[in-house]
Each structure stands twice: as structure tokens, then as C-alpha cells.
Amino acid sequence: MLLPAAMITPRPLDLLLLSGAAVAAAGLGAALGAGRRLTPALVGWAGASAAGLMLGVAYALVSASLAGSPFASAGGAALAVLLLHAAHAGTGDAARATTAPSARAAVRASAIHSAAEGLAVGAAVALGPAFGIVLALTLIVHNVSEAAVLGAALRDEGRSPSAAAVAAALARAGQVVLAVATLAVVVAQPAALPWALGAGFGGLLYLLFAELLPDSYQAVGRTGIALVVSLAAGIVALLGGGARGGMP
């Protein structure tokens, strides 16, 4: 069964505002990181909370997606995981934060990261503004901590906080483009929605396993991280379930 087309309501202004706020949050995080205002432990905790929020959103996305079409959902998820893995193979694990990445590698990783998030935001907004807002708020929190790491890498290369903020925001520009493109595609072709939601799930899952969790474990330790991620994921799953309310 496919999701009914009537459920897909275009919300381009909502989408632009939400994804724009996520980009601005990345700029703020990079400026903070470049200004040496965040300790590694704080970044670790922020990353863990962002990972939990992403896990909760991923749960909400896949629940909605599976209700439409399990095969399309799984296909989208697998495709996203494979594509992101291929993209990471290009940047290498050196792009990961705790391995002291070069600024260029960190910016490249951030751009890849934002593409998956843009897809997830676009698909979530297609389901409904409330669901989109929950997802976007999650990504805003996440972007601050992730971009702080990027900011620290840029600082090491002598960039100022304002230059770091601009670089982080530019690296995140793809998030807005992907979000708008995803919304346009699913409005034009509603059958693509389970694929998009599944891809959002797979992409977020991959990113939290490949980037957020390893960095957080290194910065803080396993029990604290597991606790924070579980709680944050549970809260978002609870809120996300309410936000997508009318889903089949």
C-alpha cells in the first residue's frame, strides 16, 4: 500500500525556514568551535544527544515509511547506506572529528552529512509540518555540535570564527537544496515518498553510527553515551509519533 497522495502537502516556506535554521545553526557551531568555547567533553555530550535525537527521528521516519511500503522503505534505506558509505570511502575516516581532520576533509564530510539530512527534512515536511519541525529542531541541535568540530579544524588552520561560520554554512547549503528537491519529487510523484523516508532513515542511521557515536564514545565513555542516546531517542520517538499523528 502506498501512502495516500492527499497526505502530501507542499510546504516550501516551512521547508526553507527550517532547513535555513539548520544551516544557521551550523554557522553558530563552527564559530563556537573556532573560538575555543567548547571542551571536547561538551562536544561529546552534545554529539551524544544529537545522536539520540537522530535515532529517534530515524525511528519515526522508518515507522511512517514501513506503513506505506516495506520494500520501498527498505530499498531507500539500503540505497542511502550504500551511497553514504561510498561517499565516506572518498573522504576516508580521516574526516572524522577525533582523528584531527584537515579542514578540507571536515568540510567535505559535513557536505555529505548535510545531504542526507536535507533528504530527511524534505521527506518529513512532506508528511506534515509538525513532523518536519521535530526533525529540523533535532538537526539544529545536532548541527551546532557537529559544526563546532569543523570550527575547531578550521581554527587549527588559522581561520577566524566568522570565516569558520561562513565555511560551515556553505558546506551545509546542500541541505537546503536536497530538502527542497526531495519535497518537489515526492509532491510530483507520491509513490517516491516511502523511498525518500526510507532513505532518510538509512542516511541518519549511517551517519550516527559512522560519525556521531564513535566520536562521542571517545570523548565521554560508553555508559553515559548509551544512557543519553537512549533517553534522547526515546523522547524524540515519543514526540515524533505524536507529530506524525495521522499516519496510517
Added chain:
Amino acid sequence: VIVDGDVPRVFGYALLTALATGLGALPFAFVRDLSPRAMATANAIAAGLMLGASIGLLEEGERVSAGATFVGALLGVGFVLLTQHLLGGREPEFGALRGADARRVLLVLVVMTVHSFAEGVAVGVSFGGGGALAAAITVAIAVHNIPEGVAISAVLRAQGASLVACAGWSILSSLPQPLMAVPAFLFVQRFSALLPYGLGFAAGAMVFLVLEELLPEAYAHERATRIALVTGLTATAMLLFQRTI
């Protein structure tokens, strides 16, 4: 509808998960040690399966009551934390057990046995969500048990234990699963309003185990991108499996 007459089936499914632990001894018929990377991949597969299974449990609970499922998940996390607290800081010594005496080997078995209580509860309450969900949870926990069996066997083999002894002790460590599954199943059958709490409990405990045990151990010996690939794909496969069986 699942009724009390299904108790043998519940016991049988949970017994299968315990027997799967014994499969962890098999690799030692061919090699003396498994590479850390192979163990990391096995942990990543188990993490993906358990995560996918947990999503199924949460969805099932959410259909009845999202709030109760959330509370149950918190209780599940709390249960694992309490278990670990009662065990003290002994679990981190696991890696140093190679060549240790029998008392320390026994400690490993105790640790493994205690934490398998929550997994038994997961199998039992999953029957409240239907046969398909129960089958999926059983597969996830059975697969998760294999690396645990490998870990136990690695310790015992280093002490000169036979393959049969390795398999036997591994299975013994998971016997709480059939023993806990039946009471958990009967409990949620008698008090059906508690089903979402039970489903949430099992999901919370499994997600916490994934985050606290499986993933950190996987990251320690394999690249994060490969862990993400394996875990992401197996979680997706598990979700599809649950929806199509």
C-alpha cells in the same frame, strides 16, 4: 491470538536462542583465535539485528500506548544499568581473562548469564505482539548470542577446555532466556494492559545493550564506516524481515 497453550512454543523459541549461544564454540574447531576484526563485524551484525528488532517492539507497543511503551523502555534501560551496577566494575576485566584461573572464568559466565535475563524477557513479551514479531525477536537474539558464545569460548578455550565444554558453558550462560521467557509471556497474557510496558522494556534493554556493549566493542577493532555499513544494512534487513514474514 496467542494463549497459554503456546507456553511450549515460547519455551522452545527461547531455548533456541540459548542453543544458538553454543554455536559460538564452532569457530574454535578450526582456529585457535578469531581476529578482533571478525568479532567486531559479528558485533555489528548483532547490533543491527537487535536495533531492527527493537524498532518492531516499539512500533507494536506504540499501537497500544506510546506513553506506556516509553515508560517501559526507561525501565528496561534502568534494569540493565542496575544489573551492571550490581556486578560492579568487573565486566571491564573481561579482556584480561585470557590465562586467568577458573574463578575468573566463572565470573565471565556469571556476567553473561545475568545479562541474558533481559533477553529472555524480550522473547517472552514479544509473543504478545504476535507470532511474526516473536520470530523476528527470536532470530535477533539468537544471532546476538553467537558472538557472546564466541567470547565465552575464547576464554574457556584458552584455559584448555574442550569444544564440547565451550559449547556447554556457552549454552548454560543463556539458560535464563527460556527460564525468563515463559513467566514474562504469562505475565503479559494475564495483565494485557502491561503489554506495552513489556514491549518497551524489552526494546529499551536491547537498545541500551547495543549502545553500551556491542557498538563500543565493534568500534574498538574496526573502522566506524564499516561498522555503520554493516549495522545499517542488517537493521534494514531485519525491519524488512519483520514486515514480510
